[in-house]
Amino acid sequence: MLPIVPDGSDSAPGSRGVYSRYARRYARLVTMPTHTPAASPVPDVTASESTLRRFLHGLPGVDAVGLEARAAALGTRSIKTTAKAYALDLAISMVDLTTLEGADTPGKVRALGAKAVRPDPADRTAPATAAVCVYPDMVPVAKEAVAGSGVKVASVATAFPAGRASLAVKLADVREAVAAGADEVDMVIDRGAFLAGKYLKVYEEIAAVKEACGTDARLKVIFETGELSTYDNIRRASWLGMLAGADFIKTSTGKVAVNATPANTLLMLEAVRDFRAQTGIQVGVKPAGGIRTAKDALKFLVLVNETAGADWLDSHWFRFGASSLLNDLLMQRQKLATGRYSGPDYVTVD
Amino acid sequence: MSDARLSVLKTYKLYVGGKFPRSESGRVYEVTDVKGDWLANAPLSSRKDARDAVVAARKAFGGWSGATAYNRGQVLYRVAEMLEGRRAQFVHEVAGAEGLSKSKAAAVVDATIDRWVWYAGWTDKIAQVVGGANPVAGPYFNLSSPEPTGVVAVLAPQESSFLGLVSVLAPVVATGNTAVVVASERSPLPALSLAEVLATSDVPGGVVNILSGRTAEIAAPLAAHQDVNAIDLAGADEALAKELETAAADNLKRVVRPQPVDDWSATPGLERLTAFLETKTVWHPTGALGAAGSSY
Numbered sequence A: 001m002l003p004i005v006p007d008g009s010d011s012a013p014g015s016r017g018v019y020s021r022y023a024r025r026y027a028r029l030v031t032m033p034t035h036t037p038a039a040s041p042v043p044d045v046t047a048s049e050s051t052l053r054r055f056l057h058g059l060p061g062v063d064a065v066g067l068e069a070r071a072a073a074l075g076t077r078s079i080k081t082t083a084k085a086y087a088l089d090l091a092i093s094m095v096d097l098t099t100l101e102g103a104d105t106p107g108k109v110r111a112l113g114a115k116a117v118r119p120d121p122a123d124r125t126a127p128a129t130a131a132v133c134v135y136p137d138m139v140p141v142a143k144e145a146v147a148g149s150g151v152k153v154a155s156v157a158t159a160f161p162a163g164r165a166s167l168a169v170k171l172a173d174v175r176e177a178v179a180a181g182a183d184e185v186d187m188v189i190d191r192g193a194f195l196a197g198k199y200l201k202v203y204e205e206i207a208a209v210k211e212a213c214g215t216d217a218r219l220k221v222i223f224e225t226g227e228l229s230t231y232d233n234i235r236r237a238s239w240l241g242m243l244a245g246a247d248f249i250k251t252s253t254g255k256v257a258v259n260a261t262p263a264n265t266l267l268m269l270e271a272v273r274d275f276r277a278q279t280g281i282q283v284g285v286k287p288a289g290g291i292r293t294a295k296d297a298l299k300f301l302v303l304v305n306e307t308a309g310a311d312w313l314d315s316h317w318f319r320f321g322a323s324s325l326l327n328d329l330l331m332q333r334q335k336l337a338t339g340r341y342s343g344p345d346y347v348t349v350d
Numbered sequence B: 001m002s003d004a005r006l007s008v009l010k011t012y013k014l015y016v017g018g019k020f021p022r023s024e025s026g027r028v029y030e031v032t033d034v035k036g037d038w039l040a041n042a043p044l045s046s047r048k049d050a051r052d053a054v055v056a057a058r059k060a061f062g063g064w065s066g067a068t069a070y071n072r073g074q075v076l077y078r079v080a081e082m083l084e085g086r087r088a089q090f091v092h093e094v095a096g097a098e099g100l101s102k103s104k105a106a107a108v109v110d111a112t113i114d115r116w117v118w119y120a121g122w123t124d125k126i127a128q129v130v131g132g133a134n135p136v137a138g139p140y141f142n143l144s145s146p147e148p149t150g151v152v153a154v155l156a157p158q159e160s161s162f163l164g165l166v167s168v169l170a171p172v173v174a175t176g177n178t179a180v181v182v183a184s185e186r187s188p189l190p191a192l193s194l195a196e197v198l199a200t201s202d203v204p205g206g207v208v209n210i211l212s213g214r215t216a217e218i219a220a221p222l223a224a225h226q227d228v229n230a231i232d233l234a235g236a237d238e239a240l241a242k243e244l245e246t247a248a249a250d251n252l253k254r255v256v257r258p259q260p261v262d263d264w265s266a267t268p269g270l271e272r273l274t275a276f277l278e279t280k281t282v283w284h285p286t287g288a289l290g291a292a293g294s295s296y
Helices: A016-030 A049-058 A064-074 A081-093 A108-119 A136-145 A167-179 A191-195 A199-213 A233-241 A262-279 A294-307 A322-336 B047-066 B069-087 B089-098 B102-122 B126-130 B163-174 B189-199 B215-224 B237-250 B272-275
Strands: A095-098 A131-134 A153-156 A183-190 A216-220 A249-252 A284-286 A319-322 B030-032 B038-043 B132-134 B141-146 B153-156 B178-182 B210-213 B230-234 B254-256 B279-283
Touching: A049 A199, A049 A233, A049 B178, A064 A262, A064 A294, A081 A294, A081 A322, A095 A108, A095 A322, A108 A131, A108 A136, A108 A167, A131 A136, A136 A153, A136 A167, A153 A167, A167 A183, A167 A199, A191 A199, A199 A216, A199 A233, A233 A249, A233 A262, A249 A262, A262 A284, A262 A294, A262 B215, A294 A322, A319 A322, A322 B132, B038 B189, B047 B141, B047 B153, B047 B178, B047 B210, B069 B089, B069 B102, B069 B163, B069 B189, B089 B102, B089 B189, B102 B163, B126 B141, B126 B272, B126 B279, B153 B163, B153 B215, B163 B178, B163 B189, B163 B272, B178 B215, B189 B210, B189 B215, B215 B230, B215 B237, B230 B272, B237 B254, B254 B272
Parallel strands: A095 A131, A095 A319, A131 A153, A153 A183, A183 A216, A216 A249, A249 A284, B153 B178, B153 B230, B178 B210, B230 B254
Antiparallel strands: B030 B038, B132 B141, B141 B279
16 A cells, blocks of 8 residues: 655655655655555556656755765764774674676685675674675575575676666576575666666666566665766666665666765665655665775765664665775774774785 | 064974875874973874874885885985985974084984985895895705885884984885884974975885874874884883883784984994894795706
């Protein structure tokens, strides 16, 4: 059932004005509850190219200056002692330990798997990471490496990172990854189609991939925010992805110059917050690429808590796509435990 | 219009990673001459400044230790050239810091520049002196080669603010290490001005990092830091040195204990050059032995 939010009656904190404007627009489009939420939470919006376009272009514009100022302001919080210890452990448990190189070998993936399960072999109280993220052909190796632990295996698919292949090829890519045992699939959207305004094509592609994932694998949709040029586009892509059934929306592939920034992650967190308020469906967020220090990671956690709320402060709903970040988190953790600054000699080289 | 110019006061800053930041803590302390008259405000570094300096030094280590010894010598000689150009400034600062007459301060500055040149000359000679070919019983060449140990924390001598500083800093960087220097607590100004010389003389950023402040406060995290390979305790008093040596033991840092130095201008010898070197020994087969039992 879709809740239809009457004007001004929403209970979400903050930004009431914008929010009720949102709801008004939404209420017009969502005229009656649907009985098939699995297909689309809002069939009227996604009924045709033109309704989808009208909806996406009807989303409120993003105040770029305000967004960046808010993201920067939230980055100034001072997080110390016990709060820091909690945040570091939480951040470690949210890491999708990633290796997406042409030079990936089974040995490297096994090493990564071992590290994901036991990040700090010298300190068994360090939590495991959320997942390892690899290319589809490495999924069986990764699966074996993390077997018996709670660590998930995520696989990029759909002609990652460019996404320039036919739908049949992309779906075959996804099916292969899922068949090999991937718990999570990270797909890239067709940025070319999105920028050309063919929103329905992007929507249908995501929906098809979601179907190929079946019920076993969670779908993360990568927008490659660095290629979408504007904040408005990022907001539209976020809603498009969520409408099409994404379980996670993810900023970037990590393969372009501009990756996850606090501002675009904040924007996506606002989108998942509003989406849940409107549809009751919770969607996760995964910033990826460019987050290298524990300090940065903590800033992102503040964004999550202050924007989406504590419900998202869990590895089920928030992830970091990163590789070198984990070492810095571990070094900071060692510093907190021993009082001595740690060094790269005390974490693994990967 | 008035004839009197407004005075342009100098803001002394730290030198970390080739940049001139203020202390992360935002603190400063008053530096006075020996009579107690105010000279300037110097940054009062915190442990986070020390941490940042170690990160910068570690980052610079690969490039500096990988540079050829000859190139390091050229760069260090360039520092001496720049020091020469700023001689008047250093004479003024050393005179103020140590309460010396102008002529005595000039002699100290000259000795300091000479000291720097002396160490610059050693960069490509130390390997011949402390390394070499070892005779072994087998068809191998066996070569010992001195290698820099890594990031070295240097507590500069408290009394000799310039000559003493260069006497402990130059051997560390001449052999290819990178340094985090804690300047003399009471008279840090010559050290902070030396940073400006280093920044303009081809020394890569991060090779030398200079902090000012309370020696005990900055030295403690440096001595305990797991990513610092060695520490020179020249500027620590007996009690502090003991405490720091204990902290340094945890990751097996090389430690140079403070030794009483009566005269910094005396020829220093090779002791400080070799203190921060590791000996790498390489075995290399000479090739198949001929019928005569020798490959030569």
